[in-house]
Amino acid sequence: MKRVSRRHFLYTGAAFCCNSVSAQAFQLFEKKSSQSGPIDIKGGIFKGDAPKKPWKWSCEGSHYTKMLGNKVVCGICPHRCVLSPGDRSVCRSRVNIKGVLYSLVYGNPCAVNVDPVEKKPLFHFRPKTSVFSLATTGCNFRCLNCQNWEISQSKPDEVRHVELFPDEAVAAAGKSGSRSIAYTYSEAITFFEYMLAISRIARQHGLYNLLISNGYINKEPLLELCTVLDGANINLKAFDDSVYKKLNGGRLAPVLETFKTLNDNNVHFEMTNLVVPGYVDDDEMVKRMCDWILKTLGPDYPFHFLRFSPKYKLDRLPPTPVSTLTRFRELAIKEGIRYVYIGNVPGHEGANTYCHNCGKLLIKREGYSIPVYNLNGSVCRYCKTKIPGVWDKKI
Numbered sequence: 023m024k025r026v027s028r029r030h031f032l033y034t035g036a037a038f039c040c041n042s043v044s045a046q047a048f049q050l051f052e053k054k055s056s057q058s059g060p061i062d063i064k065g066g067i068f069k070g071d072a073p074k075k076p077w078k079w080s081c082e083g084s085h086y087t088k089m090l091g092n093k094v095v096c097g098i099c100p101h102r103c104v105l106s107p108g109d110r111s112v113c114r115s116r117v118n119i120k121g122v123l124y125s126l127v128y129g130n131p132c133a134v135n136v137d138p139v140e141k142k143p144l145f146h147f148r149p150k151t152s153v154f155s156l157a158t159t160g161c162n163f164r165c166l167n168c169q170n171w172e173i174s175q176s177k178p179d180e181v182r183h184v185e186l187f188p189d190e191a192v193a194a195a196g197k198s199g200s201r202s203i204a205y206t207y208s209e210a211i212t213f214f215e216y217m218l219a220i221s222r223i224a225r226q227h228g229l230y231n232l233l234i235s236n237g238y239i240n241k242e243p244l245l246e247l248c249t250v251l252d253g254a255n256i257n258l259k260a261f262d263d264s265v266y267k268k269l270n271g272g273r274l275a276p277v278l279e280t281f282k283t284l285n286d287n288n289v290h291f292e293m294t295n296l297v298v299p300g301y302v303d304d305d306e307m308v309k310r311m312c313d314w315i316l317k318t319l320g321p322d323y324p325f326h327f328l329r330f331s332p333k334y335k336l337d338r339l340p341p342t343p344v345s346t347l348t349r350f351r352e353l354a355i356k357e358g359i360r361y362v363y364i365g366n367v368p369g370h371e372g373a374n375t376y377c378h379n380c381g382k383l384l385i386k387r388e389g390y391s392i393p394v395y396n397l398n399g400s401v402c403r404y405c406k407t408k409i410p411g412v413w414d415k416k417i
């Protein structure tokens with residue numbers, strides 16, 4: 023395994039200024055395998071692939087059950103991996119060693135960076151603040167269009183890491199001037215124990231915790247996480263179970279449950295949908311999705327339609343036409359969703375926030391900067407309507 027010193031890692035990662043892009047944080051990666059090869063969309067257990075013994079960055083997993091024959095069942099996500107001794111999980115970072123389930127990535131991130139909160143994207147959570155962002159390897163999905171496949175589809179021993187235990191991560195976040203810590207880039211649910219430990223310490227130090235995720239998590243661990251969670255962006259990949267199966271290697275229903283649980287527990291969240299041509303660009307699907315959101319969650323949670331660009335195993339598809347994104351935004355607003363955004367299209371007015379009551383421009387966004395801001399605390403400066411979200415008194 024290639025390792026770098028913590029000092030060097032933090033210099034090249036966390037010490038970047040707010041507007042640095044993910045690619046900079048990922049400069050440390052040296053993925054051994056290439057993106058070519060058969061498409062394994064279902065994701066399977068890696069039989070006999072666990073290390074012989076736990077290493078320094080192992081911790082015993084939570085939410086798992088021991089079974090006969092030293093087998094274990096992970097209860098973190100709906101895959102519920104059944105691991106025999108020596109097996110590695112679907113998400114690649116959890117293993118069974120002699121009848122104990124271990125996470126192999128505790129205190130061992132492979133990506134650390136400081137981002138603007140708008141990049142997550144979170145548009146209704148303390149605008150213009152900085153977010154200390156970290157990730158370990160691993161993901162419980164196999165999205166054909168993954169943006170970060172170099173780390174999400176890797177085992178911890180295939181990429182470079184740095185040692186950063188929870189108290190050190192919180193100290194580094196504070197030192198960077200960040201207001202929040204985001205668990206992001208790969209799939210935070212797969213480093214659940216590490217995320218939870220950081221989150222608890224972060225709370226004690228007045229930092230907020232943000233989950234950026236596919237939302238594919240079981241209710242019990244999610245409820246535990248909700249006790250320390252301040253915000254989330256959950257990627258709703260599609261509103262169609264068959265698309266989830268063929269594009270992502272997951273199922274729709276558990277993700278919808280995640281939205282309900284976050285709503286029930288008063289966690290602010292925003293929803294993201296990457297509009298992948300040929301997979302997720304159906305008007306009827308958007309209508310059904312809006313209908314479910316309005317009936318189940320109400321009109322106030324912000325929704326982001328993101329433009330797809332050719333990546334990973336879908337590198338031959340064209341980018342999403344801007345006209346499709348504009349049409350979807352108009353459709354969702356017409357259906358009744360109040361705050362609908364378009365992402366990855368520089369200069370599009372769909373990146374701005376308009377008051378749902380008076381229609382005036384509240385927040386103008388240019389990239390990650392905010393040249394116009396017309397909220398007084400949490401209310402519209404013009405008509406005094408309360409705007410849903412979590413707002414600072416001033417930015």
Ligand code: SF4
Pocket residue numbers: 096097098099100101102103111112113114116161162211212
């Ligand atoms: S978190 Fe990983 S090990 Fe646990 S059930 Fe999901 S894919 Fe399997």
